[in-house]
Amino acid sequence: MRLQYGFIALLLAIAPPAYALEAGAPPVLSPNEQQAQAANLSSEFLTRYAYKPVPLDDALSAKIMDRFIKSLDPDRSLFLQADIDKFMADRTNIDDAIAAEDLKIPFSIFNVYSQRIVERLTHARDLLKQNFDFTAQENYTLPDDNGTWARSEAEINDLWRKRVKSDWLRLKLAGRSDEAIRDTLDKRYKNILERVQTYKSEDVFQSFMAAYTTSVDPHTDYFGVAASENFDISMKLSLVGIGAVLQERDGYTTVRELVPGGPAQLSGKLAVGDRIIGVGQGEDGAVQEVLGTRLDAVVQLIRGEKDTVVRLDILPADAGEGGSHRVIDLVRDKVNLEKQAAQKDILPVEDAGITRRIGVITLPTFYEDFDARQKGDKDYRSASRDVAKLLDELKHDNVDGVLVDLRDNGGGSLSEAIDLTGLFIGKGPVVQQRNAEGKVKVQSDDLSKPVWTGPVGVLINRGSASASEIFAAAIQDYGRGVIVGEPSFGKGTVQTVVDLDQVARNSEPKFGQLKFTVAQFFRVDGATTQLRGVTPDISLPGLSDPKTLGEASYDNALPWTEIKPAKYKINTEMTAVLPKLQSLHDARVEKDPDFQRFVEDAAELKAQREKRIVSLNETERRNEMTALTNRLKAREQEDDSLLPRPDDGLQADERGLQADIAMENARKNAKDVLRNEAVSIVADQADLLEQAR
Template structure:
């Protein structure tokens, strides 16, 4: 099987939320027949075609149960031990349930979970009326994932009392009054409680299938219809809609951002903060009220066919809930998601009296419009095509070197990883693949010559995975450039997406898609990035937690392995420069205040992660705040305002939209000390290579 169009990235699916429903008994959700059939069909594919098949037996059944419970209640703060004991009766029966197309077990567990959420939030809201004594010595556990399940209502109430007390104390330390704190938290817990009433059968099934597939392999996954659509959008960087980023706020679908050039922005009829309270189809279709409706459902109503009309009932940002609203009409169009596309900037670097220019290309994902490519569209969108254009522009701007920023790039198209590598190495092998039969295939790029032959740096971190690791590893193995940053994620497997409806010959979508691991990739030097990732040539500090982020954090990750190297020719130029590059890097950063402060922050964050509990004593917490404030104040005086935001105790949807956007913009505009240093390393590389060339031509 040839899998140049395989998927090798990390994709996260976030469940949306909606609020403002009347409190009542949680709905009892039941499995649908098509879901049971989809699970059974998925089991067939997993048993036959997975890279490392895992038998669907009692042992796997137990793992699925454990993963499912952990996904529902990771901190063990909703279920009681008695609940768990009841569930465990069926711990080895899930395999039979899947094979027999009877999914009552996971649905019955979820129904109990929904009731427990209502129970816990009812208690949390009642605790707000009691008040708290912040003078006593008491601790709150920051994580309970490894703790025993609470044995009684008394124990679990004490856990939630401490949780509410901690939430209250955070707001109190931020200067909020008791009345404001009580209102804020009551609304927060009510929102969590009301979310239960928006769950649907598809949500339960998606959660259960995630527990099943990831028990087989960390990167095998199941996509329902909505998740499949979002996956396709993320790969082709386009959709048909109105060009607005939407967010749920207080039960309203709120406009958070207008996409430049989209129908919403061009109409001049919408503004950030406006609320959509109704959606109608076509020029005269009835307008359906959407207040309190799940965000994903509103989004599906707004998306549609290109050139079709959608009508929106708008409550302006400045208008109260019962104020005047208006209905507007927009014509849907194709929207390009440029924020996820490759982009460039030029960083000036001055060192040792020499000014150099480094072109930085930031690539968030290895995207490719597969459908357009299959149709023969000569202008189909892809990461390598976009980067090739940017390299051409940087050449025209006479940059001295290029830095490819792959931080937090979770991967994507395998073909794009190969094509992108070719832009820097030209013709040659890029990656090797071994399938389930043990057959090894070498994947090469056939570009006659590189698009960029100058100095190269690749900036990676723990979030750089899969396709990012293929590219970085090839650049490193060929000696084509210097790899800078943290060790990467360590994902060395290839996935393909199987359309279950196509496999079952369904005329209408019912079953969704299965993302299945079918191969393992290896570097051209024969090693794999699996588990170990790519080790940078020059290390930079990072903020990630390797215990929770990375292949090594999975209990069923494949081991590291090695095969025969491919036939390739490596250059020794970059390797020869590494001692000098390392020395210059160390000399530079030891006197760089911004860099050293980043090192301090990374160390502080690591220390915070290692704390198991937090004090609920107000005096102790204020002393901690004072110490932090003094440290930040000293920084501010030292470097003209290098600030860090303080904890306001609020969640994102509890701040005003303007405050949220201000925080987001501050983060975007914050100094990127790692990118700055990486660019300096590339500038050093350019200088040393130029010096070497001059020396080689001397008589």
């Protein structure tokens, strides 16, 4: 599964330096030779070896153009129709450009995009000099990708007038003075302008290649050199560095979090909120100032080889901008990203005087340290290995059942999905793969017996994709456990990653990696999870929007299909108790106030999401605020709801770091209504299976 966003979203999400010079003309970016070569080499693979090869012709060229423009201006608030008309003159020429290793077309479009940002945000800052009339009956229609581009400067200026007015009203409703509002918004828009100055040619190329690869199919992707490193880290769950999560705040590279057990945390020299203003290499290396340097570039300076020294010039969290700073030395080491690894909890469920203890294993991704495994490291890190250890611990804790929480697990290693399934079913087929030639291969787990033989539940949502769906589908097909939650994502394709530098025999990383689809997987019952996903046995309400999340949201997704089933044995014992599980669930949630509030809040969020028109009338907006406040007051003695708290009008980077962290912790610690109900379902399953025996 991949996340897609436009550059404007990136601009709004990351605060650039507040101390930079006033934004002038944006830099004019141009492609380099190795980028053009990487695009051409990628096209060789995609036209020859993809599961469904798509010729690089005029038809694909048009799709690439459309996707590239959409990635830059997703809500059609930057370009004019005249810009689009000019771009469209080259709509069918991109294929020829890639073949000729000439990427002037996308770069010229991006340079226009940068100029339009400067023009729009300069206009937005000018608008702050005036006063707005909030008594007028006026609405702001939220832009989207289904609209049209403005045909004149006057039309787009009016769109931005309403956008700025909406931003102003949000802050006004939060109780801020006109002076404070003007300062906040001016800084916000100025930061966006300054971000344009930091764009590099790699950004343009990455965005263009994303438009190309996703035009072939939704899950084909390209990783530049830096992106390749991050992909490897996500699979290994480890890196070599200092163990600090960094964030850009108010123009500084700021420490957001210290990884437990990492060099920074163990040294005691670095604290949350400290700002890094310089980085040096080695014990005696000169410290390079990083004020105004992009976060990704600072991260690259801090990472390095194990047991080497990095020097950091630190402005402490409690020091003002002109405060004294200090230089610290840290020795880089391997940092394990434990927060992204499998975790366990034990939750009690009381019913009719009987307490069931259910083990909950939360698995964020199907990770595997490929390199360590290939080198023969017997202790290599993987999802299935970690879960096997947790299952052994839960057996010693005498739990009555296990719930595997795969919500928002977008997948990962296919072999890990197979191995994880084996922990619950033992030896047997798990998934079938069909390659581009139509040959079907049944992939099985060879574990002689399962690690866990007790009751099992799997909790999924719309964000559960790929490897998560393989595991959930196998558990369902075998009748091994109960699947609970929302219908899953619907990604039924298999990708492989090719190192383009190895193909080209480059001695240094230049070309990056290409991830492309090579096969489609099918359940052991013969159906694919493609498009339709896994349908839960017991449905729970969800918060996602199927229009924007899921395979069906892609316009070029492969269709659903099926093949011959594999040979496997169904556990009819589990199938027999499903109707009773459903009735027990229905009766319980009908009386559960927490669950009913969740249903109510989910419906409200859906209504808000579908609302495309925002009133710019202060009285109407205050009435909406009052209604929300009244609903929240009615729950004062109750647990936190999904309903948003009164809007403070600020973006995340405009709040204090501690306030931002507190809000994040509050969300994490809020009652998990869906998990609690899934745990109760597994407890019911334990009761019913025990009675049946």
